[in-house]
């Protein structure tokens with residue numbers, strides 16, 4: 001029995017999308033107006049995946065079970081960023097707010113940001129912090145979360161499906177996305 005069905009050709013394919021929501025704080029340090037302030041968002045995050053359909057088993061007729069996709073989004077994004085505060089490593093507030101005057105923590109943060117583009121861990125008083133190599137705009141978060149989720153989608157489908165778009169709603173009116181496909 002074939003494992004997949006190829007109900008797409010070079011110009012058509014199956015796309016699925018799943019959404020989760022997280023709450024997180026940030027500031028856009030260079031912004032000329034209110035986004036310069038410390039503030040928070042209810043981020044809505046959509047993951048769009050493309051691939052052939054499974055032709056047998058519990059995912060028969062699916063690109064990737066929505067529940068499996070949710071699991072991967074929760075591990076890759078929610079578990080690390082929900083209720084975290086995100087600042088750019090170059091933000092002058094980062095050092096004081098996150099307790100980076102502590103030498104050992106400061107060293108760990110600098111090493112992680114330089115190697116991985118981000119540090120996720122605990123700062124002053126055990127507060128969950130996220131230090132990024134880039135400013136936490138919706139565009140940069142879309143790429144960051146795309147890069148964390150993409151390998152999980154491939155692994156969860158044994159290489160059949162891929163993440164083609166990660167869309168971040170920063171407010172009910174504004175979104176940014178990253179990936180090779182423009183979402184509808």
Ligand SMILES: Nc1nc2c(c(=O)[nH]1)N=C([C@H](O)[C@H](O)COP(=O)(O)OP(=O)(O)OP(=O)(O)O)CN2
Pocket residue numbers: 028035136137138139170171172173174176
């Ligand atoms: N291209 C981007 N522009 C802006 C970003 C961003 O990440 N990418 N971020 C901000 C602010 O952080 C803010 O979250 C959005 O601000 P705002 O324009 O106020 O969005 P609203 O939906 O709240 O707009 P209202 O005018 O209040 O309805 C700014 N720009």
